[in-house]
Amino acid sequence: MASDRHINSVIVIGGGSSGTSIAYNLANRGKKVRLIERGNIASGNTGKSSALVRTHYSNELISSLALYSIREFMNFGNTGYSGFTKTGMVFPFKGSNALEASKNFKMLKSLGINEKEISLKEVKEFFPDISTEGYDYILYEPDSGYADPVATSNAYASAAKNLGAEIVTGKSVKTVSSDNSGAYVETYKGEKYSADAIVLATNTWTNDLLQRSGVSSADLLPIYASVHDTIYLRRPEEYTGIKPTLWDPQNSSYYKMEGASITAIGSLDPAIDTREFDPDGDIENHITDEYIEQYLGKLTDRLPGMANASVISTVSGLYDMSPDGQAIIDSLAGVGLDNVYVCAGLSGHGFKLSPAYGRIVADMLTVNEPEKALFDWRNFSASRFKSKKPIKSMYSGIGTIY
Secondary structure: OOOOOOOOEEEEEOOOHHHHHHHHHHHOOOOEEEEEEOOOOOOOHHHHOOOEEOOOOOOHHHHHHHHHHHHHHHOHHHOOOOOOEEOOEEEEEOHHHHHHHHHHHHHHHHOOOOOEEEOHHHHHHHOOOOOOOOOOEEEEEOOOEEOOHHHHHHHHHHHHHHOOOEEEEOOOEEEEEEEOOEEEEEEOOOOEEEEOEEEEOOHHHHHHHHHHOOOOHHHOOOOEEEEEEEEEEEOOHHHOOOOOEEEEHHHOEEEEEEOOOEEEEEEOOHHHHOOOOOOOOOOOOOOOHHHHHHHHHHHHHHOHHHOOOEEEEEEEEEEEEOOOOOOEEEEOHHHOOOOEEEEEOOOOOOOOOHHHHHHHHHHHHHOOOHHHOOOOHHHHOOHHHHOOOOOOOOOOOOOOOO
8 A cells, every 4th residue: 555645734725515525534544634614614605505415427437436425425424414315316318318328327337336227117106297208218326315515514524623633614715825845824814824735625716716826817727606506395295205306307407305395406407507607796696586487397397296386495506617527636736836736626516526525635645656546636637628638428418417
């Protein structure tokens, strides 16, 4: 086994699911960890996540991360409370995507992922009134479900603290810097911290922090903020009970069946992912009545029995999108920040893959040889975009979510 690098202390900036997972994984390896979060744990975009946990991806590398992560969620009691609830998920496909999905199914099974091909009759056992128009091929994941993003992040933070980490909340970082001796943080209150290394788990605010730290516009990461809207409904009485999440790429939507009576509607529309927003702008009132009506129409088109569902609330959060819809996990030495690392551009996968991201970053900082790590972190280097070697999805036209 490769020996540890000479990194004994690490500052993690960002207290969302990925930042707290990173802090926990590093503390679990005996590192001196300080996590700095400008608000409370999970008070940023993590707290607005729909928090789905699944393994269906169409890229072998990402599917492997998802399998590692769902196993962590299923055994999270060793770390704390995550609220993981197993409901299953249904993935229907049509046309060319159906052919791609049947090939993808073989890859997922080869990894040991619990996924099944099911019939229209079996789908109707979950949703008796479902309209199966456009369904040519259907996959079902019985182990998938959802978790509580706030509880998960706090569990990671508490577990890290129990291992000796310091959790600092309510302090906003102004700049990061580095030299041959280490890496440094300065807050807006003038407080200064130092460590052998810094990890930025700063989501949509990553480039803002890099700019304040002297990185030129040309050297910023290729990520941008995109809003993701979720509509929460109370189901009609005749539609209650534990049901699987239903993906509906034909209607560019997914329907998360939360608990026995709540449904959350989210978008799978690729055009949604390309809308750029100011990460510090007002997105609370972003969802319009027209948007709600549009997505309620999609829901009742697929599940007519939901016609009498009532809107409870809406939530708008931000995704930190990368060009290929996958994470950037890398050193920032190339932009003048030696001993500073980043885990950003998570593109809507941040919560469900947070256990794997924590493991990857911990390996990046402590294992000398990447090929000996569980996941080779070089696959997530920002250089993949300049070399035109993005992480590719097998599916076409149904968004980065796969």
